[in-house]
Amino acid sequence: MNSKRLLSVASFIDNNDKLIDVGCDHGYLGIYLKKNNKCKDLLLTDLRESALSNAINNIKKYNLDIKVLKTDGLNNIDLDKYNCISICGMGTSNIIDILSKLKNNNSIKKLIIQSNNDLDILRKNINNLGYNLDDEITIKENDIFYVICKFVKSNKKLDNNTILFGINKEDKKEYYHYLLDYYNNILDKIPLDNKDREDIIQKINIIEKM
Ligand SMILES: C[S@@+](CC[C@H](N)C(=O)[O-])C[C@H]1O[C@@H](n2cnc3c(N)ncnc32)[C@H](O)[C@@H]1O
Incomplete structure (x- = not known):
């Protein structure tokens, strides 16, 4: 995988993580993680049939065994089996909408999020859901800045400057x-x-x- 953005996302995943990659599209992140034994369990999801078949074809190319599911956001997923969610390449309002399912959840301890817009609204809303901004990686790829945010379960409140402009x-x-x-x-x-x-x-x- 040669995407600096997705490699930065992957660097926030640990060997013990059981990850759901929501909106996997091509499946590159999951394929990289599986090929390199970077996580314990993995589920790739997408809303679109065409995206999933793309991911399935790519998974086959590498002869890997990875679970895939066609679903909207976190619907139809047993969240108790996972501790970590990644959502990358979507807009903030879609991401917040998907994560609203976590309101009464205790198993998901880590979120790795790369939103395409409104990072202040993203940080504020995820903080209000009970996750603290633990780290960020900022990169520039093809002349576009990307901020990859790692949130961990915590009731700590973010200060205004961090909400606005990050770590x-x-x-x-x-x-x-x-x-x-x-x-x-x-x-x-x-x-x-x-x-x-x-x-x-x-x-x-x-x-x-x-
Ligand atoms: C721009 S792609 C990003 C793909 C990959 N995550 C990345 O960062 O390279 C966004 C993907 O999210 C999927 N998506 C959008 N809304 C979704 C939702 N509510 N549930 C699941 N997938 C969704 C789209 O179908 C698309 O494949």
Whole structure:
């Protein structure tokens, strides 16, 4: 597998993890994990028949034995058999919707999430579900920034800056510069009397400190 993004996701999986990869599509993450004995149990799911048959063909190419299931989100899955869920390459509202099934669940201790948008809303909602942001990996692939978030079961509440901009690590440097340019560009374009300016200025100040 040569996707830096999916390799970063895989680096958060441990040998003892029993993982559900929701929205597996091609199945590359699961195939990499299985081939390299990186987890104890594995279930690949997808909503779309075509995605699953793609995954099944790829699994066959490597002669691997991996469970697959066509289902919407976490429906029809015995969650008690797993301790970890990965959801990558989807939008935040879809991810939050899928994870809402975890409200009364105790077996899923770890979530590895790579959302395509609204990371602040993602962090806040997953934190409210009873998971703390434990680590993040930020990478740039094909000129796009990806933040891969690892959450672990905990009632610890995230502070506002972490919700907005994530864990302040060395690998965020280029990403934060990108965000600064992004918000400064918006600020340049909106009129001086626009009420949104205050919010953007506040965000710029936080990123500059980070
Ligand atoms: C862009 S692909 C990402 C594939 C892979 N996870 C990755 O990161 O490379 C998103 C996949 O999620 C699937 N998907 C979207 N909503 C879903 C849901 N509610 N339940 C299961 N799969 C879903 C889509 O069918 C698609 O195959």
